[in-house]
Every structure is written in C-alpha cells, then in structure tokens.
Amino acid sequence: NLLTNLCEQTSDLNMPLQQLSMLSADETEALLIAPNQSAQAYPSEACLHELISQQVKRNPTAKAVCFGEEYLTYEALEQRANVLAYHLITEHQVQANQLIGLCVERSLDMIVSVLGILKAGGAYYPLDLEHGVDINIARLGAQDVSVLVVSAQTAAIFSECQVAQVQVGALSDTNLDLACVEQASRAHSSSQLAYVLSSSGTTGKPKSIGLCHKALHNLIVGMGEADGELKRAHRVLQFASIGFDMSYTDTALALLQGGSVHLIEQETRYDVGHLIEVIQTQQLSVLNLPYAMLSLLAEVCVEKEIQLKSVEVIISTAEKLVITPTIKAFFAAHSTAKLINHFGPTETHVCTIHSFTDSPESWQVEPAIGTPIANSQAYVLAPDGSPTPFGSEGELYIAGDCLAHGYIGDNARTAEKFIALTLAGVETRRAYRTGDIVKWVDGALHYAGRTDDQIKRNGFRLELKAIEQEMQAIAGVEKAKVIYNAKSGHGQLIGYFVSNEIGDEQRVRDALLEALPEYMRPDHVVQLAQFELTVNGKINTAALPDITELSAQSYVALETDTERHVAEIFSELLGVDVAKIGRNANFFSLGGHSLLA
Numbered sequence: 367n368l369l370t371n372l373c374e375q376t377s378d379l380n381m382p383l384q385q386l387s388m389l390s391a392d393e394t395e396a397l398l399i400a401p402n403q404s405a406q407a408y409p410s411e412a413c414l415h416e417l418i419s420q421q422v423k424r425n426p427t428a429k430a431v432c433f434g435e436e437y438l439t440y441e442a443l444e445q446r447a448n449v450l451a452y453h454l455i456t457e458h459q460v461q462a463n464q465l466i467g468l469c470v471e472r473s474l475d476m477i478v479s480v481l482g483i484l485k486a487g488g489a490y491y492p493l494d495l496e497h498g499v500d501i502n503i504a505r506l507g508a509q510d511v512s513v514l515v516v517s518a519q520t521a522a523i524f525s526e527c528q529v530a531q532v533q534v535g536a537l538s539d540t541n542l543d544l545a546c547v548e549q550a551s552r553a554h555s556s557s558q559l560a561y562v563l564s565s566s567g568t569t570g571k572p573k574s575i576g577l578c579h580k581a582l583h584n585l586i587v588g589m590g591e592a593d594g595e596l597k598r599a600h601r602v603l604q605f606a607s608i609g610f611d612m613s614y615t616d617t618a619l620a621l622l623q624g625g626s627v628h629l630i631e632q633e634t635r636y637d638v639g640h641l642i643e644v645i646q647t648q649q650l651s652v653l654n655l656p657y658a659m660l661s662l663l664a665e666v667c668v669e670k671e672i673q674l675k676s677v678e679v680i681i682s683t684a685e686k687l688v689i690t691p692t693i694k695a696f697f698a699a700h701s702t703a704k705l706i707n708h709f710g711p712t713e714t715h716v717c718t719i720h721s722f723t724d725s726p727e728s729w730q731v732e733p734a735i736g737t738p739i740a741n742s743q744a745y746v747l748a749p750d751g752s753p754t755p756f757g758s759e760g761e762l763y764i765a766g767d768c769l770a771h772g773y774i775g776d777n778a779r780t781a782e783k784f785i786a787l788t789l790a791g792v793e794t795r796r797a798y799r800t801g802d803i804v805k806w807v808d809g810a811l812h813y814a815g816r817t818d819d820q821i822k823r824n825g826f827r828l829e830l831k832a833i834e835q836e837m838q839a840i841a842g843v844e845k846a847k848v849i850y851n852a853k854s855g856h857g858q859l860i861g862y863f864v865s866n867e868i869g870d871e872q873r874v875r876d877a878l879l880e881a882l883p884e885y886m887r888p889d890h891v892v893q894l895a896q897f898e899l900t901v902n903g904k905i906n907t908a909a910l911p912d913i914t915e916l917s918a919q920s921y922v923a924l925e926t927d928t929e930r931h932v933a934e935i936f937s938e939l940l941g942v943d944v945a946k947i948g949r950n951a952n953f954f955s956l957g958g959h960s961l962l963a
Contacts (some may be wrong), residue, residue, distance in 0.1 A: 381489035450482025489559035494609030588739030742766030861888035
C-alpha cells in the first residue's frame with residue numbers, strides 16, 4: 367500500500383514520507399466507515415423527565431422505586447418530584463443548565479430529588495456522602511451552586527456554606543401549581559445539562575463533567591439496540607453511588623422503560639451475602655455492577671452453589687473485565703443470564719458495548735470492549751491523527767450523541783480534549799480524545815492501556831498526578847511519587863514521599879484521609895530519605911522499594927492455627943505471598959479495602 371500510494375503521489379513531491387498512508391482506500395473505509403454504521407432513530411428532542419412522565423401515563427400504579435419495604439408508584443414519584451420542581455422554580459428561580467447541588471442519602475427521596483431537579487430545568491450536581499464532609503464542601507465551592515437539595519439527615523453538613531438549602535422531605539404540596547411545572551418542563555431542551563459529575567484531575571481540583579439529556583437518553587437507546595433483552599421493563603438493582611455515572615444507568619434503564627429501580631442500603635452495599643438476599647427476595651432481573659463486585663458475587667455463588675434464578679442480564683462496568691474460571695463457572699450455572707461488558711469514560715458515559723453470546727468456556731480472559739453504541743462513532747488513530755491498521759494499537763477517539771458538553775467552568779481543558787476531528791471520507795465532527803489505547807480485532811475494540819497515568823480504581827477514573835499534588839501540598843512534604851501496582855491482585859496505590867520530618871508517615875496518611883475521597887487514598891504511604899533519580903533527573907520508579915520488602919522488615923512470625931488461616935485468606939484476597947504476612951499484618955495496610963472486606 368505504501369509503495370502504491372508513493373507512486374500515485376505526483377501533486378506534491380515535497381510531501382514528507384510519514385504523511386503517506388500505509389492503508390489502501392478500501393482499508394481506510396473499513397476502519398473509519400464500516401464499524402461506525404450506528405445510526406438509530408429515537409426521539410432525540412425528548413428530555414429525560416418527559417420520557418418518565420410518559421411511563422407515568424402508561425402505568426401510574428406500577429412500582430417505580432423500591433427501597434427495602436418502601437416503594438413509590440410512578441404516579442407517586444411524579445407527584446413528589448413535581449412538588450420539589452415547583453419549589454425550585456418559584457422560590458429559587460431555577461434556570462436551564464443551572465447546577466443544583468444534591469446531597470441526599472440512599473432513599474426514595476434521592477430518586478425524587480433527581481427527577482425534581484430535572485423537571486425544574488436544572489442539572490443535578492451530586493455530592494457523594496462516601497467522600498466525606500470536607501471534600502463535599504470543597505466540591506460545592508468549586509462550582510457556581512446557589513441551591514442545594516438536602517434531606518433532614520444531610521442538612522447540617524452544609525450549615526456553614528453560603529447556599530440556599532431545600533429539604534426534599536419537608537416540602538408541602540398545598541400550594542402546588544401543576545400547570546407551572548408542566549409549562550416549565552415543556553420549555554426545556556434535550557441539549558440542556560442533566561447532570562454534572564466530579565472526576566479526578568491533574569490540576570489540584572476535580573474535573574466537572576456535564577452531560578445533557580440527549581446523550582443520556584441515547585445511552586438507554588444504545589443499550590437496547592446492542593442487546594434486545596434490555597429493550598423492555600426490568601427490575602433493576604441500583605448499586606452505584608449517586609456521584610458515579612453508573613447510578614444514572616441503573617435508574618434510567620428502569621424508569622425510561624416502565625420498570626422498577628431497587629436501591630440497596632448504603633451500610634450493606636458491599637456485603638455480598640446481603641446483596642444476594644436482595645436479588646432473590648426482590649426478584650431482580652438486571653444487575654449493573656463494577657467488575658470487582660461481579661467477581662465477588664460469582665465467587666460466593668459458585669462456592670455455595672447459589673442460584674440467582676431471576677437474573678437475566680449482568681452488566682460489568684467501571685473496571686476492566688477479566689474472565690476468570692470462577693466467572694465462567696458462574697455463567698455456566700446461570701445459562702439464562704447474559705453477560706454484557708460496558709466501557710467508557712465519564713466524558714462519554716458508556717461508548718462501547720460487548721455482549722457475550724457463545725458458551726462461557728470459549729470466553730477470552732481479556733474480552734473485547736465491543737463496538738460503538740447507537741449514534742456514536744469510534745476511531746483508532748496514531749499520534750499523527752491517521753487511522754491505525756486492524757490489529758495495531760492507537761488512541762481511541764469517540765464522536766456522536768454520547769459526548770459530554772465538556773468540563774464545566776474549564777474552557778481550556780474542554781478545547782484540549784473535545785476537538786474538531788477531520789478524517790478522510792468522514793465529515794468533520796466533534797470528538798473526545800479518551801487517552802485510551804485500543805485496537806480493532808475481529809470487528810471489535812480491545813483495550814490495551816493508557817497514554818497517560820490515569821487508572822480506574824473501584825470504578826472511578828483517577829490520575830496519579832492529582833494524588834501526588836495533594837501529598838506535596840502537605841506541610842513538610844518536599845516531593846512525592848504515586849505508583850499503581852496492578853500485580854497485587856486487586857491493584858494497590860502506593861504513595862512515596864520525602865519529608866523534612868523523621869517518622870512522618872502517619873501524619874501524611876491522616877492528612878490524605880481528610881483531603882481525598884476513599885478511591886484516591888493510597889493503600890500504602892512510604893517515607894524515603896530521598897528519591898533515586900534517572901540520568902535525566904526524573905524519579906526512578908523502578909528503584910522504589912517493593913511494599914512487600916518493606917513489610918518484611920517488621921515481620922513477626924505467625925504462632926497459632928487461627929493466625930495462619932487468616933494469613934492464607936489475606937494472601938488469597940490481596941495477592942501477597944503468605945510467607946510475608948506476619949501476626950501484626952493489617953488487612954487495609956496490605957492493600958485491602960471495603961469491597962474486599
């Protein structure tokens with residue numbers, strides 16, 4: 367191909383050789399056009415709350431939201447959301463695209479709040495209780511938020527903040543003017559923001575990513591088109607926290623199609639035994655789980671021979687899916703349950719989907735991330751912007767209806783990552799540079815890594831530089847380096863630092879506990895006398911001490927059978943050599959976290 371293109375290039379003999387394509391015209395079309403035939407008609411002008419109102423009219427008495435023994439019908443959900451929307455419109459003059467803070471514990475009122483904010487024309491800006499008080503107050507102050515929806519339980523958290531609070535459970539419907547709410551709802555556009563989520567950033571403050579109604583509606587359409595099993599009403603588990611984009615998927619997949627969304631208690635969300643009980647007693651048919659939770663669920667069910675007879679679809683998302691022997695055994699025992707792999711950054715939500723259709727025994731250890739969802743396009747490009755051949759790695763660019771508006775309040779970052787993409791035979795379109803390295807293999811995309819130091823942990827994307835900046839902001843810390851050790855089974859973050867104080871590890875650890883949400887906190891904090899540098903003056907990461915070597919320095923031998931049994935459990939879960947686990951070993955210091963516990 368290169369020789370052919372060289373011979374045909376007569377118009378510009380001064381063209382640099384690297385600009386000559388190695389692909390034929392047919393190959394270029396196969397890479398850029400054929401995989402992206404994803405057009406699918408849908409009512410793209412409809413807002414999310416309008417789509418839910420349609421279900422209210424069809425099934426007013428059907429259960430919409432369930433939490434333990436409590437539930438709301440579609441009619442009751444609509445009525446309570448209208449009360450909140452009316453209050454936001456009349457008392458706080460909420461306008462289109464206005465960010466409305468939301469801090470409500472997992473409850474029926476959490477879903478009421480989301481719907482009420484959307485009906486008022488606002489975009490909900492969730493403040494996740496899992497992240498702690500100081501972090502939520504900082505994130506509230508990072509955006510132009512003048513109104514905050516709270517509950518009786520969360521109101522006190524923000525008592526010192528200069529923001530108007532609306533307590534969702536304390537509003538009266540006595541003076542409700544339904545016509546006012548309906549008129550406001552009809553005036554909204556699907557291009558308006560629906561939510562703004564915070565994600566780790568390298569600048570010291572989180573990125574605030576805004577998605578519109580149209581993009582989020584298209585996701586549900588795309589899920590149904592990718593797999594017909596999801597194109598109808600389901601009983602859907604609501605597992606993810608409100609600050610995570612998975613929570614939208616759980617809720618909208620149910621409510622936009624006349625199904626029911628089932629919340630699980632915050633305190634027992636990571637208790638696999640309780641999760642199994644909820645699935646069985648509430649007869650849930652769709653589970654949308656981070657890979658780590660799917661892995662634990664499969665392990666318990668296989669070991670105890672538990673059958674989840676109501677489950678029809680399990681979606682693995684948020685983390686890289688690895689097909690283990692246990693996952694194969696789980697799906698072999700649940701032959702009527704389908705596994706679907708979701709992939710995508712917060713900036714696009716889910717952008718590719720892969721459905722497993724053959725026997726579990728044939729599944730690859732590292733399966734495909736799939737093909738673009740409806741009305742979206744995926745391009746795999748080399749550093750010079752040219753398409754890479756089939757089987758060759760390149761950076762993933764995503765275009766289409768799935769894209770976010772951008773980074774709210776950060777036009778420079780938005781311009782850097784959301785670009786006008788021009789390719790041969792393809793009209794110029796807005797695209798997002800994901801930073802993910804992928805390749806086309808047998809008609810599907812396969813994940814290969816990152817162009818930067820961004821990782822996914824417990825379902826959240828985070829950037830190691832953001833953690834390093836927080837460490838270096840601590841008084842006395844002169845320099846810091848954070849690495850991610852993926853070899854340790856479930857992956858560990860290790861933060862190394864140099865300080866002018868001796869024995870400073872606990873102080874730094876405590877400071878990070880206050881400054882960072884749980885998913886960004888290092889599993890280990892290690893103080894060094896100095897960093898070894900490379901010949902180029904950079905920190906030599908290969909020379910950083912292994913955490914198991916450091917643990918060995920304080921090793922105390924095991925003495926009892928119980929200690930040896932616990933050490934074996936630690937070893938299996940954490941991927942640490944059992945010979946290096948002493949009687950003083952700490953589960954969390956070795957890299958354990960709440961999900962594994």
